Amino acid sequence: MQSSTPVPRAAGRPRSATADTAILAATREALVELGWSKLTLGDVATRAGVAKTTLYRRWAGKNELVVDAVAELFDELHLPDRGTLAADIEGVVLQFATILARPEAKSGLMAVVAESIRDDALRDRIRESIVDRQKCLVVEGRARAQARGELPPETDPEEAARTADLIFDVVAGAVVHRTLVSAEPADEEWVHSFTQVLLLGLTSLSTAQAPPLQAVSAKSRPPLGARHAPPLP
Amino acid sequence: MQSSTPVPRAAGRPRSATADTAILAATREALVELGWSKLTLGDVATRAGVAKTTLYRRWAGKNELVVDAVAELFDELHLPDRGTLAADIEGVVLQFATILARPEAKSGLMAVVAESIRDDALRDRIRESIVDRQKCLVVEGRARAQARGELPPETDPEEAARTADLIFDVVAGAVVHRTLVSAEPADEEWVHSFTQVLLLGLTSLSTAQAPPLQAVSAKSRPPLGARHAPPLP
Amino acid sequence: MQSSTPVPRAAGRPRSATADTAILAATREALVELGWSKLTLGDVATRAGVAKTTLYRRWAGKNELVVDAVAELFDELHLPDRGTLAADIEGVVLQFATILARPEAKSGLMAVVAESIRDDALRDRIRESIVDRQKCLVVEGRARAQARGELPPETDPEEAARTADLIFDVVAGAVVHRTLVSAEPADEEWVHSFTQVLLLGLTSLSTAQAPPLQAVSAKSRPPLGARHAPPLP
Amino acid sequence: MQSSTPVPRAAGRPRSATADTAILAATREALVELGWSKLTLGDVATRAGVAKTTLYRRWAGKNELVVDAVAELFDELHLPDRGTLAADIEGVVLQFATILARPEAKSGLMAVVAESIRDDALRDRIRESIVDRQKCLVVEGRARAQARGELPPETDPEEAARTADLIFDVVAGAVVHRTLVSAEPADEEWVHSFTQVLLLGLTSLSTAQAPPLQAVSAKSRPPLGARHAPPLP
DNA sequence: GCGTAATCGAGACGGTACGTCTCGTCTTTCA
DNA sequence: TGAAAGACGAGACGTACCGTCTCGATTACGC
Numbered sequence: 001m002q003s004s005t006p007v008p009r010a011a012g013r014p015r016s017a018t019a020d021t022a023i024l025a026a027t028r029e030a031l032v033e034l035g036w037s038k039l040t041l042g043d044v045a046t047r048a049g050v051a052k053t054t055l056y057r058r059w060a061g062k063n064e065l066v067v068d069a070v071a072e073l074f075d076e077l078h079l080p081d082r083g084t085l086a087a088d089i090e091g092v093v094l095q096f097a098t099i100l101a102r103p104e105a106k107s108g109l110m111a112v113v114a115e116s117i118r119d120d121a122l123r124d125r126i127r128e129s130i131v132d133r134q135k136c137l138v139v140e141g142r143a144r145a146q147a148r149g150e151l152p153p154e155t156d157p158e159e160a161a162r163t164a165d166l167i168f169d170v171v172a173g174a175v176v177h178r179t180l181v182s183a184e185p186a187d188e189e190w191v192h193s194f195t196q197v198l199l200l201g202l203t204s205l206s207t208a209q210a211p212p213l214q215a216v217s218a219k220s221r222p223p224l225g226a227r228h229a230p231p232l233p
Numbered sequence: 234m235q236s237s238t239p240v241p242r243a244a245g246r247p248r249s250a251t252a253d254t255a256i257l258a259a260t261r262e263a264l265v266e267l268g269w270s271k272l273t274l275g276d277v278a279t280r281a282g283v284a285k286t287t288l289y290r291r292w293a294g295k296n297e298l299v300v301d302a303v304a305e306l307f308d309e310l311h312l313p314d315r316g317t318l319a320a321d322i323e324g325v326v327l328q329f330a331t332i333l334a335r336p337e338a339k340s341g342l343m344a345v346v347a348e349s350i351r352d353d354a355l356r357d358r359i360r361e362s363i364v365d366r367q368k369c370l371v372v373e374g375r376a377r378a379q380a381r382g383e384l385p386p387e388t389d390p391e392e393a394a395r396t397a398d399l400i401f402d403v404v405a406g407a408v409v410h411r412t413l414v415s416a417e418p419a420d421e422e423w424v425h426s427f428t429q430v431l432l433l434g435l436t437s438l439s440t441a442q443a444p445p446l447q448a449v450s451a452k453s454r455p456p457l458g459a460r461h462a463p464p465l466p
Numbered sequence: 467m468q469s470s471t472p473v474p475r476a477a478g479r480p481r482s483a484t485a486d487t488a489i490l491a492a493t494r495e496a497l498v499e500l501g502w503s504k505l506t507l508g509d510v511a512t513r514a515g516v517a518k519t520t521l522y523r524r525w526a527g528k529n530e531l532v533v534d535a536v537a538e539l540f541d542e543l544h545l546p547d548r549g550t551l552a553a554d555i556e557g558v559v560l561q562f563a564t565i566l567a568r569p570e571a572k573s574g575l576m577a578v579v580a581e582s583i584r585d586d587a588l589r590d591r592i593r594e595s596i597v598d599r600q601k602c603l604v605v606e607g608r609a610r611a612q613a614r615g616e617l618p619p620e621t622d623p624e625e626a627a628r629t630a631d632l633i634f635d636v637v638a639g640a641v642v643h644r645t646l647v648s649a650e651p652a653d654e655e656w657v658h659s660f661t662q663v664l665l666l667g668l669t670s671l672s673t674a675q676a677p678p679l680q681a682v683s684a685k686s687r688p689p690l691g692a693r694h695a696p697p698l699p
Numbered sequence: 700m701q702s703s704t705p706v707p708r709a710a711g712r713p714r715s716a717t718a719d720t721a722i723l724a725a726t727r728e729a730l731v732e733l734g735w736s737k738l739t740l741g742d743v744a745t746r747a748g749v750a751k752t753t754l755y756r757r758w759a760g761k762n763e764l765v766v767d768a769v770a771e772l773f774d775e776l777h778l779p780d781r782g783t784l785a786a787d788i789e790g791v792v793l794q795f796a797t798i799l800a801r802p803e804a805k806s807g808l809m810a811v812v813a814e815s816i817r818d819d820a821l822r823d824r825i826r827e828s829i830v831d832r833q834k835c836l837v838v839e840g841r842a843r844a845q846a847r848g849e850l851p852p853e854t855d856p857e858e859a860a861r862t863a864d865l866i867f868d869v870v871a872g873a874v875v876h877r878t879l880v881s882a883e884p885a886d887e888e889w890v891h892s893f894t895q896v897l898l899l900g901l902t903s904l905s906t907a908q909a910p911p912l913q914a915v916s917a918k919s920r921p922p923l924g925a926r927h928a929p930p931l932p
Numbered sequence: 933g934c935g936t937a938a939t940c941g942a943g944a945c946g947g948t949a950c951g952t953c954t955c956g957t958c959t960t961t962c963a
Numbered sequence: 964t965g966a967a968a969g970a971c972g973a974g975a976c977g978t979a980c981c982g983t984c985t986c987g988a989t990t991a992c993g994c
Binding site: 501502503569572573576577579580581583584589592597628631632634635636638639640641642643644646647648649650656659660662663664665666667668669670671 | 735867
Binding site for chain 3: 979980981982983984989990991992993
């Protein structure tokens with residue numbers, strides 16, 4: 001057997017295979033060191049030991065590259081099975097908070113979201129590779145709770161989708177705001193308080209409304225403004 | 234005879250008062266047309282009919298300028314008095330959502346928040362001119378509800394602050410996420426559903442905890458993970 | 467008859483006399499430290515402890531200011547009386563070389579001459595305040611030599627003017643070139659060699675041409691190209 | 700088989716050969732139209748149809764660029780062979796004067812010389828690409844005259860160098876001063892007069908000194924100041 | 933003495949050019 | 964043929980001076 005040289009070609013074509021990995025890793029590294037606005041594609045190429053051309057051949061621009069680099073961080077996001085819905089939620093929220101605490105996520109995510117406001121293709125890319133994967137967990141968690149018997153099967157699919165969206169916006173939004181705007185750690189204590197409020201709110205809502213277990217619905221909402229004001233701590 | 238004026242009027246030509254107004258307006262205009270990343274200080278200066286130097290004399294850079302330009306949008310945010318706490322909350326959340334629906338707010342706000350991750354001074358500026366003003370409304374709303382008798386006076390000020398922070402992160406985060414990430418309108422219907430969940434969650438939390446009306450507290454929290462799982466719609 | 471003052475003393479506060487002095491001194495100081503191209507009027511004003519406005523009230527621009535500042539250096543240029551024409555020339559050339567050796571003269575003079583190429587008013591100002599004062603010395607030196615009997619009185623005034631111009635260009639040009647381009651010191655030894663060549667050249671020319679003592683004239687010049695070539699050392 | 704190429708051809712896209720030509724031509728054009736002080740590198744780049752970066756990649760700044768642009772003008776300076784030393788000198792001085800009469804030379808040359816006072820690297824560049832090329836002609840002319848038998852071979856090489864320097868300073872300085880400071884044309888008539896003085900001066904000097912053909916030397920100079928004063932026209 | 937008028941300092945103003953940086957594209961040469 | 968290296972046209976960056984302007988505060992003179 002001919003022993004292949006350990007580093008057969010210092011420069012040349014065989015880098016093509018590993019290039020993507022190197023580039024994405026270099027992108028995250030640059031995000032940590034420089035942040036999104038100071039990150040340049042030339043610098044990423046240099047860090048990855050790759051020509052700028054190679055980079056432009058694979059990504060349309062900085063935004064797309066960063067989305068892919070950040071998306072990889074969310075691969076480790078999984079729905080735990082802790083036995084109860086409440087525990088499951090706390091677990092996944094905590095996971096999400098942990099990822100968001102990493103500087104490359106902080107730096108990159110908000111920036112590309114900001115960019116996506118004026119770039120529909122970018123928004124789709126973000127949704128596809130980051131957001132939908134998270135929203136999936138909400139749906140999956142609900143299904144698991146239903147399997148456990150914690151939740152009744154849903155009646156109106158449209159209503160269910162709307163509720164999932166609301167939950168997702170509340171969860172993701174609260175964690176992001178806590179982490180990035182308030183710049184306070186979304187630690188276990190905070191996650192616990194937050195989960196409690198969320199879960200109780202959803203429960204009270206469904207029980208407060210006859211018939212039982214009905215989802216939050218603006219169509220059939222009671223005259224809230226007229227109801228007595230519940231105490232706020 | 235009264236002595237010299239306490240602020241003896243700085244020497245030299247005073248700064249043009251109209252320039253500030255024109256620059257901030259031009260910044261918002263450019264944000265709408267170009268978005269944050271394509272916005273250029275040179276372009277803003279041109280739109281405002283002002284020299285680039287004038288702009289740099291007053292703001293350290295693009296981020297600071299955009300913060301101030303966006304902050305002015307939040308001047309119109311006031312706490313309405315609709316008679317009940319629920320209605321007040323709905324009103325103010327809707328106001329916040331309306332402001333966030335404006336393209337200049339969408340384009341600018343997330344971008345500067347993203348930038349603020351690596352720039353503490355910028356974060357402080359954002360907090361001071363945007364965030365704290367909103368958080369104030371939470372506190373003020375609670376005070377008003379207490380005056381109305383809807384809420385009991387708070388017992389632990391630290392606890393009260395923590396709860397206010399949580400409420401604020403949930404409210405602001407959910408609206409922002411709905412508007413910018415999910416890219417769905419935070420309309421009256423959505424705001425109503427959201428407010429209901431939030432308010433019921435807070436209410437249930439305080440009543441679930443013995444003695445009555447106690448605030449969410451991590452110190453004295455019950456073993457939630459072990460409690461029964463409430464139904465999720 | 468008592469004439470009213472011809473310049474009836476303009477109303478208002480008179481210009482500070484010390485400012486001019488300070489400004490010109492500051493200009494020379496800045497020339498030494500920074501050179502012409504890095505010299506800025508704002509810096510000069512600061513050095514002189516004067517407002518920029520004061521400076522612009524008195525000089526049209528950088529060029530005019532530098533001309534005046536440099537011109538003062540040439541005030542110390544006087545025709546010595548060493549007894550013979552040769553010694554007088556050597557003396558004055560050496561004086562000129564000494565002034566040119568000063569950095570403020572080096573930096574400033576050539577630059578304003580370069581500027582004067584495209585600015586007739588500036589050229590006139592230079593001629594008036596610097597060049598003509600030097601050219602004067604040539605004429606004065608000749609007159610003194612004639613008084614001494616070293617030189618015959620001139621016959622053709624036009625011819626005399628032309629010769630004076632030639633001498634002046636040769637003297638000033640050679641010293642300047644030696645100092646600024648060759649960047650070698652125009653010291654006593656060099657000045658002596660130069661003077662010798664110049665004086666002998668002029669002498670030989672006039673004696674070589676019949677009738678005696680006639681000036682260099684292109685009108686009556688002998689067919690030089692056809693003459694035998696004299697040895698060059 | 701011969702080994703690797705001595706200059707292994709740098710990797711990457713090579714610099715455009717036509718760009719240099721276009722840039723230098725554009726520089727001269729801008730010198731004529733605007734003069735040195737109003738000449739802008741951005742403007743030159745535009746005229747040359749080239750990006751500013753391209754320009755800065757090749758030249759360190761305005762000074763270096765102008766030196767190169769002006770140096771090309773002196774490429775046409777050659778030593779004519781008119782048969783006699785006197786005629787040769789007149790020819791080359793006239794060539795020099797003709798070049799200096801061009802506005803791009805006038806505008807550029809003095810300015811960079813002025814700049815070179817505070818910039819040794821610039822002075823070297825000027826010397827290398829402009830001055831030495833001219834000085835060469837002096838040496839070459841002397842060699843040719845020696846070959847013709849008009850001049851004896853030089854004895855002391857150091858002395859010869861010193862004399863060449865003196866001649867060069869006188870010639871170049873006089874022409875430059877005539878052209879730029881006096882702002883009079885260095886036409887045939889003037890050049891003839893000047894050449895005559897120079898040549899006679901050098902001749903007389905060498906013959907006046909025993910033994911014959913000795914160069915101007917400060918070491919063995921006669922007491923000039925005490926000698927009789929020759930008539931000055 | 934008191935107003936009038938031009939000065940003074942300070943510094944902001946609209947501009948222009950600077951020299952650097954990054955962009956995304958395009959030639960080259962090498963393996 | 965594809966990847967490295969790197970030059971290219973384009974254009975924004977933030978800075979430095981430009982020469983002008985607006986200020987309030989000083990002088991001096993003439994009434």
